Amino acid sequence: MNKDTSSINSLENEAIYIMREVAAQFEKPVLLFSGGKDSITLVRLAVKAFYPAKVPFPLMHIDTGHNFPETIEFRDRLVKELGLELIVRNVQDSIDEGKVKEESGRYASRNMLQTTTLLDAIEEFKFDACIGGARRDEEKARAKERIFSVRDDFGQWDEKNQRPELFDMLNGDIEHGQNVRVFPISNWTELDVWSYIEKENIEIPSIYFAHKRKVFLRDGMIWSAEDGIVYRDDNEEVLEKMVRFRTVGDMSCTAAVLSDAVSISKVVEEIRDSTISERGARIDDKRSEAAMEKRKQQGYF
Amino acid sequence: MEVLKIATAGSVDDGKSTLIGRILYDTKSLTSDKLKAIEDKSEQLGYDYLDFSLATDGLMAEREQGITIDVAHIYFSTKKKSYIIADTPGHVEYTRNMVTGASTSQASIVLIDARKGVIEQTNRHFFINNLLRIKDVVVAINKMDLVDYSEETYNKIKADFSELMSKRDYQDQKITFIPVSALKGDNVVNKSDKMPWYTGDALLQHLEDLDKNDVFNVGTPRFPVQYVIRPKTEDFHDFRGYAGKVYGGELSVGDDIMVLPSKTRSKIKDIYFYDEKYQTASRRSSVTITLENDINVSRGDMIVKDGDLPTIDKQFTANVCWMDSENLTVGGKYIVQHGVNKVLAKVDRINHKINPDYSGIDKEATSLGVNDIASVSFKLNKPIFFDQFKNHRTNGSFILIDPQSNNTVGAGFIQ
Numbered sequence: 130m131n132k133d134t135s136s137i138n139s140l141e142n143e144a145i146y147i148m149r150e151v152a153a154q155f156e157k158p159v160l161l162f163s164g165g166k167d168s169i170t171l172v173r174l175a176v177k178a179f180y181p182a183k184v185p186f187p188l189m190h191i192d193t194g195h196n197f198p199e200t201i202e203f204r205d206r207l208v209k210e211l212g213l214e215l216i217v218r219n220v221q222d223s224i225d226e227g228k229v230k231e232e233s234g235r236y237a238s239r240n241m242l243q244t245t246t247l248l249d250a251i252e253e254f255k256f257d258a259c260i261g262g263a264r265r266d267e268e269k270a271r272a273k274e275r276i277f278s279v280r281d282d283f284g285q286w287d288e289k290n291q292r293p294e295l296f297d298m299l300n301g302d303i304e305h306g307q308n309v310r311v312f313p314i315s316n317w318t319e320l321d322v323w324s325y326i327e328k329e330n331i332e333i334p335s336i337y338f339a340h341k342r343k344v345f346l347r348d349g350m351i352w353s354a355e356d357g358i359v360y361r362d363d364n365e366e367v368l369e370k371m372v373r374f375r376t377v378g379d380m381s382c383t384a385a386v387l388s389d390a391v392s393i394s395k396v397v398e399e400i401r402d403s404t405i406s407e408r409g410a411r412i413d414d415k416r417s418e419a420a421m422e423k424r425k426q427q428g429y430f
Numbered sequence: 431m432e433v434l435k436i437a438t439a440g441s442v443d444d445g446k447s448t449l450i451g452r453i454l455y456d457t458k459s460l461t462s463d464k465l466k467a468i469e470d471k472s473e474q475l476g477y478d479y480l481d482f483s484l485a486t487d488g489l490m491a492e493r494e495q496g497i498t499i500d501v502a503h504i505y506f507s508t509k510k511k512s513y514i515i516a517d518t519p520g521h522v523e524y525t526r527n528m529v530t531g532a533s534t535s536q537a538s539i540v541l542i543d544a545r546k547g548v549i550e551q552t553n554r555h556f557f558i559n560n561l562l563r564i565k566d567v568v569v570a571i572n573k574m575d576l577v578d579y580s581e582e583t584y585n586k587i588k589a590d591f592s593e594l595m596s597k598r599d600y601q602d603q604k605i606t607f608i609p610v611s612a613l614k615g616d617n618v619v620n621k622s623d624k625m626p627w628y629t630g631d632a633l634l635q636h637l638e639d640l641d642k643n644d645v646f647n648v649g650t651p652r653f654p655v656q657y658v659i660r661p662k663t664e665d666f667h668d669f670r671g672y673a674g675k676v677y678g679g680e681l682s683v684g685d686d687i688m689v690l691p692s693k694t695r696s697k698i699k700d701i702y703f704y705d706e707k708y709q710t711a712s713r714r715s716s717v718t719i720t721l722e723n724d725i726n727v728s729r730g731d732m733i734v735k736d737g738d739l740p741t742i743d744k745q746f747t748a749n750v751c752w753m754d755s756e757n758l759t760v761g762g763k764y765i766v767q768h769g770v771n772k773v774l775a776k777v778d779r780i781n782h783k784i785n786p787d788y789s790g791i792d793k794e795a796t797s798l799g800v801n802d803i804a805s806v807s808f809k810l811n812k813p814i815f816f817d818q819f820k821n822h823r824t825n826g827s828f829i830l831i832d833p834q835s836n837n838t839v840g841a842g843f844i845q
């Protein structure tokens with residue numbers, strides 16, 4: 130295995146620099162925490178950036194109510210161990226208040242609904258910077274993101290009119306009501322994130338490792354048949370397989386992959402040899418060719 | 431593993447996005463689902479070939495219009511290097527996005543359509559690459575398949591371009607010519623058998639062999655203070671650390687330093703990276719420094735080695751790339767962001783506008799329009815601590831922010 134870590138070191142230095150710029154340039158930053166590997170990596174970077182002081186901003190989780198129980202458990206333990214502040218806002222509340230309508234049918238997901246809850250929370254707390262774990266290698270619209278990405282009063286992304294971003298100078302000047310989405314790990318690939326998790330020995334939720342799970346097959350993808358969150362037709366047969374998850378978004382849009390990678394080093398090996406992209410197992414991107422861009426325009430992470 | 435950052439350049443439709451897609455395809459860097467998406471879309475658009483530009487043109491508007499609007503950052507690796515390629519737009523209207531992509535790159539690929547040769551936008555992009563002092567430039571003469579892989583055409587374009595080169599300011603820039611067909615894959619990843627007259631390497635091989643050149647870091651150490659860390663906890667009651675990134679050179683424990691602008695002297699006590707102490711902070715590392723003496727240091731101050739000072743001044747002259755649709759005018763007020771330091775600035779003089787084809791300068795200019803490049807003198811309300819861009823890439827550059835719109839409206843290179 131390649132133990133040369135110089136490229137991961139330079140990515141880490143860049144991310145720490147970005148974290149510090151956020152703390153210095155904004156009054157009320159927040160780190161958007163999903164419980165996934167990318168946001169866990171962000172937390173690690175934030176802790177390193179401000180040591181020995183504590184992280185000068187809270188974490189916020191927009192809970193769809195459809196999370197893997199393992200990630201919620203993990204989240205609560207993480208913030209407790211690190212002494213971080215956690216804010217949780219629930220999509221269920223937005224549904225109950227009639228602000229959004231639950232989708233129905235086979236492909237029902239709460240992933241889209243998150244945006245409303247997120248924008249409301251930004252307004253409620255007057256956050257002016259939201260740090261997210263999106264990476265440019267994930268998806269073709271994300272490849273176009275700046276590191277500091279300005280959103281208007283409606284949280285929208287004006288993709289055809291982004292600020293130039295030169296050298297490593299980050300311009301965080303905004304008007305009242307606007308906010309900036311910040312992506313410290315923009316230049317990381319999926320493999321970089323896993324290599325970093327391995328190198329730093331970072332703990333991650335168990336669903337990222339191969340485990341036995343009751344699943345069913347649809348559209349060539351493997352869906353969890355546990356917890357009853359993903360809609361399943363009666364004729365869709367439940368099987369037991371060794372699987373793991375490559376991303377842990379909302380359960381209703383995250384498919385599993387067959388795997389026997391039970392340790393970080395096995396996962397790193399598996400990713401290195403993988404011939405399908407990470408978001409290949411995300412049904413939310415498959416809704417249409419430009420699904421991600423449309424969601425981003427509306428204020429999605 | 432070594433990281434190489436590259437940007438593309440060249441006029442609209444010269445084949446930049448296609449070239450990158452081709453590199454991804456031939457190095458098997460496209461995952462099966464991404465390749466499938468390109469196949470499906472190409473078929474839907476009625477092409478009888480794979481349109482590789484779809485690998486990078488990710489926005490709806492780009493895919494509809496078949497042009498690139500904003501930079502895409504693309505990642506792939508070989509056994510030897512990991513590459514970050516910025517695919518930039520060729521369209522004049524989006525030149526600011528081209529500069530964005532090029533500003534962090536170590537090498538650049540300037541594409542030329544073999545049927546069209548050197549045109550205005552080629553000049554402009556080459557000029558910007560030279561202004562940015564990008565060390566290695568590949569001039570890829572593309573679409574050779576459409577000119578029968580003609581050596582004559584290639585030589586003609588090479589001669590035209592060489593004329594441009596001879597006038598460039600930064601003469602140490604290394605320039606290499608390669609005839610390619612991005613669409614067919616000739617001389618991109620694999621050496622072509624259609625151009626036996628070309629004896630050089632294919633593009634990727636050339637990139638693999640580029641020297642590791644640390645262009646961002648030549649110069650003396652500069653440490654702009656980004657953030658002051660004061661934990662005020664029991665264990666770290668009196669801890670006062672200065673967080674920032676080291677540029678230009680290294681800093682070590684025990685170094686005699688000076689804090690600017692106060693010119694207070696002290697010594698480096700400790701260098702932290704997270705909870706570990708180091709003897710030396712290497713270039714481009716994001717560290718936290720503590721000093722022997724309790725002095726007042728805040729964001730925007732700069733720590734430098736004693737006796738190795740930058741220029742400290744309330745005025746300077748710089749080459750400016752103007753990027754806004756509103757003109758820059760004499761007397762106009764802007765914010766200069768120099769590293770992490772922001773100061774108010776006033777345009778004192780426009781010395782001259784520069785024609786990007788090196789055909790001369792315009793001394794009469796009183797304002798700058800979008801995409802203009804000019805030598806401009808500024809007056810500041812507070813001193814900044816700078817080096818010349820040619821001696822210090824990070825400490826010699828800045829951006830201009832319009833205080834009304836908050837937009838980044840220009841980039842500058844201090845002379």
Ligand SMILES: Nc1nc2c(ncn2[C@@H]2O[C@H](COP(=O)(O)OP(=O)(O)OP(=O)(O)O)[C@@H](O)[C@H]2O)c(=O)[nH]1
Pocket residue numbers: 440441442443444445446447448449481483496497498499518519520521572573574575576610611612613614
């Ligand atoms: N025959 C031929 N066509 C090519 C070649 N390279 C690119 N093209 C075609 O030229 C057109 C423009 O290619 P793009 O890759 O989109 O050009 P670009 O330089 O990225 O354009 P902008 O990003 O808009 O500046 C497309 O139709 C390509 O298929 C080539 O080597 N040979």
Ligand SMILES: [Mg+2]
Pocket residue numbers: 446447448483487497498517518519520
């Ligand atoms: Mg293009």
